[in-house]
Amino acid sequence: MISILMPIYNGIEFINESVISIIGQTYEEWELIIGINGHPKDSDVYRTAKQYEGVSNKIRVYDLIECKGKSESLNEMVKHCQYDWVSLLDVDDKWLPMKLERQLPYMKEYDVIGTQCQYFGDINSIPNIPLGDLSGLDFRKVNPIINSSCLIKKSVAYWENKFDCIEDYELWLELWSQKKKFFNVPGILVMHRIHNDSAFNANGNNNKVGKLLEKYK
Numbered sequence: 001m002i003s004i005l006m007p008i009y010n011g012i013e014f015i016n017e018s019v020i021s022i023i024g025q026t027y028e029e030w031e032l033i034i035g036i037n038g039h040p041k042d043s044d045v046y047r048t049a050k051q052y053e054g055v056s057n058k059i060r061v062y063d064l065i066e067c068k069g070k071s072e073s074l075n076e077m078v079k080h081c082q083y084d085w086v087s088l089l090d091v092d093d094k095w096l097p098m099k100l101e102r103q104l105p106y107m108k109e110y111d112v113i114g115t116q117c118q119y120f121g122d123i124n125s126i127p128n129i130p131l132g133d134l135s136g137l138d139f140r141k142v143n144p145i146i147n148s149s150c151l152i153k154k155s156v157a158y159w160e161n162k163f164d165c166i167e168d169y170e171l172w173l174e175l176w177s178q179k180k181k182f183f184n185v186p187g188i189l190v191m192h193r194i195h196n197d198s199a200f201n202a203n204g205n206n207n208k209v210g211k212l213l214e215k216y217k
Contacts, residue, residue: 001029002100002151003081004089007073009038011092012045014193019052019059021094027101030058030087033080037064037073071159071167078157086154088168092193093148099189103151111180112152112172114145117190126188134182140213143169145182149190156180166208173216 004022008015022032036046041063050061062080067073078086085107089095103113119125130137130144137144147168156175163170176182 001031001083002027002085002087003078003083003154004030004032004087005074005077005081006032006034006089006091007070007077008034008036008045008049008091009070011090012048014092015049015052017094018089018091019055021096022089023056024097025095025100026098027104030100031082032056032059033077034059034061035064035067035073035077036062037067037069039063039065041065069161069164071161071164074157074159074167078154081154084154085151086157087151088147090148090193092195094191095148096189096191099149100151102185102187102189106183106185107151109181110183111156112145112150112175112182113185114151114182115149115185115189116187117146117149117192118188119194120191121193122196123194129184131184131186134184137182139173139176140216143172144184145172146190146192148192149184163208163212166212169209170212173212177216 006018034049036043036049039045046063052059053061064073064076067076099115103115106113116129116131117127119127134144159167160170
């Protein structure tokens, strides 16, 4: 089975689309863990998310009032996972129905499995990311894994909070430096929403990339 993590700070207005895309998966052996961070206890955001526990007994919602930022929230959510594989879905993204099923055949050989995706929202395009086995790729030149597409062994799922907003890229670089094996499934299986006013762009967090690459120089 697969534990799906959905951390939420902003974007609660998209939760129905994202949760429905999980419920609609052709592979049905999953649990969904939703974690609310950056809000007061029992906030409107938490109560909205909590309603989805009534939609499926495979959904659990946690009020992560002690966690600061996405990385801390993800690391706390992993503690609640019952299964050995973890997948991420940002609340404003969504999956196509065969997303998980198409990744399953690669679980025996690889540590991280992504897929191709399509951007939608303020930009509508397909990103040019490498597909198939990524063994020969220099991860310092490109971030090859779409965050909402990843399927990752729980044993290696740990995010560094000093790299919040690029925490996914830091994890891929760390695992790449450890010689872990990566694969991207061909075919669009994830819809990744693009906001021109996203936190990454608005706060200048792309400046962190230089420091991150210096770490893995």
